[in-house]
Amino acid sequence: MAGSSIMDNLFQRTLEDLIKGFRLQLVGESALISKAVEEIRREIKSTDLDIKSIALQKLSYLSAIYGIDMSWAAFHVVEVMSSSRFAHKKIGYRAASQSFHEGTSVLLLITNQLRKDLSSPNEFEVSLALECLSRIVTIDLARDLTPDVFTLLSSSKVFVRKKAIGVILRVFEKYPDAVRVCFKRLVENLENSDSQIATAAVGVFCELSSKDPRSYLPLAPEFYRILIDSRNNWVLIKTLKIFAKLAPLEPRLGKRIVEPVCELMKKTGAKSLMFECVRTVVTCLSNHESAVKVAISKIGELLVDPDPNLRFLGLHALSDVAPTHLWAVLENQEVVIKSLSDEDPNIKLESLCLVMAMVSESNVADISKVLVNYALKSDPEFCNEILGSILTTCSRNVYEIIIDFDWYVSLLGEMSRIPNCQKGEEIEAQLIDIGMRVKDARLQLVQVGRDLVIDPALLGNVHLHRILCAAAWVVGEYVEVASNPFELMDALLQPRTNLLPPSVRAVYIHSSFKILVFCLDCCLMQNQEHVSSLDSSNLAVGYSGLVAGKKHTETRDFASCEGPTHDAQNEGFSPQNSMDSSEQLAVQNNAVRIVTQDQTSIATSLEKNNFTLESIVGLLNLIELVLSPLAANPDVEILERARNVLSFVQLIKAEISDNSNQNVDILDKKDAQVSAIVKLMCDAFSDELGPVSLNAQGRVAVPDGLVLNENLDDLNAICGDIELPSSSSFSIGGPHFGTTSDASPFNLPKKEETEPLNESASLLEHRKRHGLYYLPSEKNEITYDDYPPPNDPQKKTNLNDESEDLSKLAGQSLSLKKRPNQTKPRPVVVKLDDGDVVPISVKKPEPRDDSLSGAVRDVLLGSEAKPSSSQSNPSDKSSGTDKKNLSSYHPSEIKENVIGAEMPDQANPNRKSKHHGRHKERRRSPRKTIEGGEHDQRENKKSSHRHNRHKARQGSSSPLNVAPQTPVIPDFLL
Amino acid sequence: MIKAVLVLNTQGKPRLAKFYEFRPVEKQQELIRNVFSVLCSRAENVSNFVDAESIYGQDARLVYKHFATLYFVFIFDSSENELAMLDLIQVFVETLDKCFRNVCELDVVYNYSKMHSILDEIIIGGQVLETSSTEVIKAIEELSRLEAASNSINLVPKSVSGWRAR
The missing domain is CATH 1.25.10.10 (Leucine-rich Repeat Variant)
Structure with missing residues (x-):
């Protein structure tokens, strides 16, 4: 046995050998590590401390550099630490400070070792122990070793003393009662003439005051x-x-x-x-x-x-x-501007911040222009930083600084086209948000949306898909202000849309549906107008004429009226060749609009877009042609929507083609049917969408029998075999709808809807097995109006709560900063009363170490002589369970103490006292009692609530501690 | 307060890693990787600050200096001055230079334990205690003497007793 020890001793690899091995790299690194660890595991069990300590040293090295776990060796660490030889001790202590933590069980065993070394005459041993203590100190260690550290605070050796000062900070953090013992000596060290000691002491106070300055x-x-x-x-x-x-x-x-x-x-x-x-x-x-x-x-x-x-x-x-x-x-x-093109990314970012700080409503356009130019020139990362900060700044406080929304919307369009732009989601959200909030911007918005969806080149860019989604939604939702619905339809149905992800494509299809409905409606209305202008006695005849379209068996009057319409359609509005001529027309229309400032009237666009039966039939054919293949699309969103549109198209077509060979009576009926259907769809889409309050969901009554608290994790198990598409839902509303739809119980059916159709059999099976059904169909009466979903909660909101009127006007910036050169007034931006944007929760940093500051205050205010009745159980207190103690140490109190006594005429913005004041009964400081006399006169001077409360509490305050206090900030300083 | 001191080489291999708050080893390794991935993407002659909040958490700052094949990295919070930390890196490197006479990566690799001793003289518990490299070297020399003495004293009795015991 002894022999093997000798052999081990002779052939043990030292740390240096190990490092050499790593440098040679004869075998792979991981193989070398596992071999070394194996070796260490054997060696560390040796009874020879030399072998043990070297093994431990190697292990610490592997742990620090290669991340090898060494917690298993904790007991060996303790053994090596307790060696009487300094070299061993050093290895042991270093290993301990590297690997021990609160949860290490052997920590209990080292208290005495630490105490012995802290009081060692060898300053290097003391230093080792201090260094280790600074890293691993726990409540127990701190409590037990405070006296030893206290002694070292006045050590004659600077070398030891400064380290003790450094360690005392950690001790205070763990065991605030140490303050009572050590604080005075720490303050004395602050005044020490030795610069090393002063450095250490000031450092400690800097840390302490950063947590609780008061x-x-x-x-x-x-x-x-x-x-x-x-x-x-x-x-x-x-x-x-x-x-x-x-x-x-x-x-x-x-x-x-x-x-x-x-x-x-x-x-x-x-x-x-x-x-x-x-x-x-x-x-x-x-x-x-x-x-x-x-x-x-x-x-x-x-x-x-x-x-x-x-x-x-x-x-x-x-x-x-x-x-x-x-x-x-x-x-x-x-x-600052020059720094935007600095080579250093930090400097660029910082200067971008500054540029954004300079933005105001008068210069936002100019600055944005400059920045967009920089973005074009910058590397992708910084480019997106720029775009991101423009987007954030401009949308701040519901577009506070934007006056010209037409400009801003065009800017969004321009930003989308920047090659490196990856801010798709943000731009998407803002496009939709502006559409909903700013009515006057819709014309320009649709224009921008049109330019985006019409460009086939953009469809290939993955980062743009979100933006295109928003653009498609916008052109569909606000088609009534569009210059040319037919070209929009072409754009939405162009072949390259197959490059889009399914969720976006579904939006495209749905938007085309909206446009179709709009066109049909216009067509009907237009002809209705014609009829009435003709002063026709029989409305039915007029109607049949309009549906019959080109049939020349109609009255001559009507035909003559219809004639020019045909021409116009043939010239410019045939869906097949509209692309080329539509540009020109759009420009014309735009010009007209700008002159008349008539932006939303359906009548005007009616005049400009002549909806004839021929164009409608063309439209229907086009839709049928494009969407038919999608009726069997594996993605359920696309499939559903495509089928919806297709069946609608077929319905309308059937009506139209039928009536050519029917008599007038039936025509009348059919016609009424068509217009009824179209009317229904129009109504479905005509509801204006607005921003939804964050709290909207909370105001929706929970249906009977719906358990919201049920753990939906179970769904994962149930839906395990159902393949969910990566983009599971088409939350078109972006972040504003997010909360509503996420928390919504209707999410459940939606998830299931996304299941492909061919699995419907298994789905049925599932439902049977797990008793899962779609929710009651009360909200599905309007079958086609299930999009976008957040519409429903919003409606309910309006019904439920009148006070939550959505249309709160926000013209305050106008009244505040009206500029003379402002040619056009800022449009109305819809805001919600109770905030529709995510509130920035200003978290006040709660003073964590209340007990620490309480202890410090006690010492500083000279009450350390007080029997520590309230701190009788230190571990209790520091673990934060003793509520009364904690609250009684709140910083606000010292504020009142200090301020109350010293500066009666100083108004104090003391927010905290308001919150915590009511807890402060346990320990009223004597200062209060002294103040009592001053109170009456002071109260006349200022009617601060705080002082009133303050006085009211006075009665209940018990004179627990009666230590006399001195003014805490000498007058010379103030 | 200083939260961590790292020395990495330009290949991302850590040569010294000292954390002043406990972190599990996996977290340490992850942090080292993250730091290196940021550092290696930075050009020469740019500022020495890196936004460390994403790497280390709230209020964390990072300064580094690049010497030959090594990065010296200090991670700290708002209680320290950034420029002072850069100076401290300088002090640390100067001390190494004096200790090893023209320090190079190999010295750092083979003198792992001495590196720690030096650092412990400068920083304790995250507090900067010594900023003069002469003082540090004085302490280190004495420390090595003590270590050597403790070894030599024990060498004879132990081997003798070892033989006897047999």
């Missing part, structure tokens, strides 16, 4: 002194960081430090310190104009520095200052 306000004088006296850049930077946190809480502090900060900024040669000064000024001293001016001049220097790091930071600081001092950005406008 508690450290009382230390402001110490920090101020450091700011004035210190010559160490590291210390100064950290001090500035602390002040950046403290100054917003105490306005007079800002006044006090602004001068030394400016001095530093001007004098220092260190760029890092200078930049920190600049950052401090722009983030928290931005109301001190003179300081901001100095800072901005410094930023100006940074912006033209050859070092890209400084340029980047300069731009960064500029975007910090932009919200409050936009002039600073405008002053540096040229540099």
Whole structure:
């Protein structure tokens, strides 16, 4: 046995050997690793600590570099740590700090080892233990070792002391009660003349104050002194960081430090310190104009520095200052714009941010133009950054800054055509959103949509499919403002649409359906008009004439009237050859429209589009030709929609062709049928779609017997064998409908609908087996109106709640910023009362370590002598279960304490006190009692709610702790 | 606070990885890969900052420096100054240079443990404690002496006792 140990010892590979092996790479890396681990597993069991420690060293190396798990060796780590030899100890400690964590069970075993090493006379052993403790400290370790670390805080060896200071931060985080013991000594270290110790202490306070600045306000004088006296850049930077946190809480502090900060900024040669000064000024001293001016001049220097790091930071600081001092950005406008073409991606992004910050409603068009030009020249990634930020900025607050929607819609069209554009979804959402919200933009929208769908080249671009989907929807939905429905129909049915994904293609088909219905309706109406203009006594005759179309057996009057219509149709509106001449016509129509400003009237478009029977028949034939093959499409969306359209077409066709050889009476009836059908479809599509409130779904009553809370995961098992298409639903409404349709119980049938038809037998089987059925058909009465689905919740919303009127007008920007050169008023943008956009939830960072700040405050306010009755169970408290304790330590309290006593006439925007005030009964600080007298007079001066509440609570406050307090911020500072 | 220090070579092989908060090894490896994929796509002569929020989480920043075949990467939060961190990388590299006399990747590879010792002198628990390379070197030299001493003291008795025990 001993022999094998010797052999192992002689032939064991050291870490260096291992590394050499890796470099030689005779076998593959993974083979080498598994071999080494195997070796280590054997060696680490050795009783010889030399062998064990070397094995452990190799294992730590493999773990850190190659990600090999070493948690299995935890006990061996403890063994090696406890070796009396320093070399072993070092390996053990390093392995521990690398692999131990809260969940490591052997952690319980090392407390004594750590304590022994922390009190070792050898400073390097102490250092090892401290380093390890900083990484693996747990609540238990912190509690048990606080006294040892405390002793080290005043060690005479700087080497040990500074490390103890670094470690104390981690101890505080885990075990806030340590503050009571160690805080004073930590503050003393802050004042130490040794710069290493001061660096460490300031670093700790910087970390502490970043989490809960309010508690450290009382230390402001110490920090101020450091700011004035210190010559160490590291210390100064950290001090500035602390002040950046403290100054917003105490306005007079800002006044006090602004001068030394400016001095530093001007004098220092260190760029890092200078930049920190600049950052401090722009983030928290931005109301001190003179300081901001100095800072901005410094930023100006940074912006033209050859070092890209400084340029980047300069731009960064500029975007910090932009919200409050936009002039600073405008002053540096040229540099910013120039930076857009910098080779550094960071700089480009930052300058893009700044450019977007400059956007206002007066310059949005110009800036967008510049940016789109940049986008064309940039690499794909940055191009999309640019497009993305244009889209976000312009759509902010429901298109707040957009006045000319025609321009914006054209811009969207233009952006879609940028080769690298990958913002399809965003553009899709906005096209539809604008269509729904801005009535006046629809004309241009349809125009843009037409240009997009008509271009066969665009169909091949995958990134454009979403945009095309929106364009197709727009032209279908708002076809009444289209210049030429026939060419739209051609575009929607063009052969290359087979390149589209099924979900988009379904939208295409459905849009063509809408257009068809519109054309038929117009045709009927047009002829109705003709009839009435002819003053015909019998409406039925007129009707039959219109349906019979070209039959020359009709009265001469009618024929003469019909004649010119025919001509027009033959010239320009035959669907087969409309492509060439339609362009010209569209332009004409446009011109007419712009002159008359008559944008939506159906009558006008009726006049321009002469719907004759011939053109309609052509249209029907075209649809039949194109869609017939789709009636057997494997995708259910396409199939459904194609069949819908086809059967409708067949119905109409049958009616039309039949009536040629019928007598007048039957014609009359048939005709009435056609118009009834068309009327029905028209009504189905005529409902205006609007934005849907996020809460709409919540207002829809849940049908009886529907269990919404049922776990739908079960569906996966049931639908397991059903093949779902990747794009399972055609949520045309984009994000605005997302919530509604997602949460909707109607999702369930929709999922099933997507199943291909040929599996319908198995589906039936499924339903039988699992008892799953489509939901009650109450909403499916209008069979053709199932698209788009969110329409339904919206209708219900309107019915259910009158107060949620959809059409809230948003003309406020007009009244606010009317510009003289504004030729046309901003169109109405529909907004919802209760917000139809996803609310940006402003999460206030909850102070996590309430108990820590509470402890700090206790120490700073001099109440550490108090019997720790409320903290009798430390582990309880730090784990956050003791609610009363937590709430009683809320920072708002110190605010009240400090402010209440020191600055009675300072208005405090203290938001937190409102929320947490009611918890504060347990521990009222004596300050309150002292204040009691001042209250009456102060109350007259200001009627702040807070103080009223404050006073009201006074009665219930119990004098739990009665330690006397000193003013926390000495007057000299304020 | 500094969250992690990484040294990678230009092929993406980690040469040193030190995390100041516990992370499972798989996460560490993933992070190293992510960092490298960002770094290797960056051109020379561009700024040394990388947006690390996507890599490391909220409020994370990353600075790196490229020396010969190595990337030195520091990941930290808003309590540190970016330029100061760049300086710190400089301090670290200078210290290595002094320790190994003209440091190259091979030194870093073979002196894994010494690299750690050096780093531990500069940073403890994510806090920067020492910014002077002379101080660091002083400590490191003493540390190696102690290590060597502890080895030599024990070498004789152990082997002798080993023989005797047989």
